[in-house]
Amino acid sequence: MKKSVLVLGLAAVIFTSCGEKKKEEVKKEVETKVEAVEEKVADAGDNIELGKQLFSDKTCTTCHQPDAKVIGPSIKEIVKVYDEQNGDLVKFLKGESPAIVDTDPGQVAIMKANLDGFVKDLTGDELAALAAYMRSVK
Numbered sequence: 001m002k003k004s005v006l007v008l009g010l011a012a013v014i015f016t017s018c019g020e021k022k023k024e025e026v027k028k029e030v031e032t033k034v035e036a037v038e039e040k041v042a043d044a045g046d047n048i049e050l051g052k053q054l055f056s057d058k059t060c061t062t063c064h065q066p067d068a069k070v071i072g073p074s075i076k077e078i079v080k081v082y083d084e085q086n087g088d089l090v091k092f093l094k095g096e097s098p099a100i101v102d103t104d105p106g107q108v109a110i111m112k113a114n115l116d117g118f119v120k121d122l123t124g125d126e127l128a129a130l131a132a133y134m135r136s137v138k
């Protein structure tokens, strides 16, 4: 609903500021942009669902609970530190950036074993989905 109001609003503004000839062109352009935004919104939702699924299928839940430390830090703790330090979860999962949440060597080794073991076989999309899910945990 809101989106269609936005489209109409945008279109109205652009129409009044453009010549007659361009009307159709501009309308198409606006519609394409709105479609792209809608797709992104839908993707983000799917991503979180996929991430949630992966988080449990790939056994992340064994060591990471939403709100309590089990073996690894809680999801909330991880996201909090990543937000504070402007970290990149996907980069960490790709093994491209070091641990910043728990830097105890023994702890890092446990997570590193996962990264080297099975996380390396996940696709970029799957890693992005895992990160999206972790960020969605409230």
Ligand code: HEC
Pocket (backbone or CB within 6 Å): 055, 058, 059, 060, 061, 062, 063, 064, 071, 072, 073, 078, 089, 092, 093, 098, 099, 100, 101, 102, 103, 107, 108, 109, 110, 111, 112, 114, 119, 130
């Ligand atoms: C066997 C237990 C275990 C499993 C399974 C596990 N982790 Fe971890 N994880 C840890 C431990 C321990 C740490 C703390 C060391 C560290 O921060 O690197 C950690 C840390 C992390 C961190 C924070 C890294 C940082 O910057 O400090 C992220 C993100 C993470 N895990 C994601 C995942 C994801 C996603 C999965 C599933 C694909 C997963 N973990 C599976 C034990 C585990």
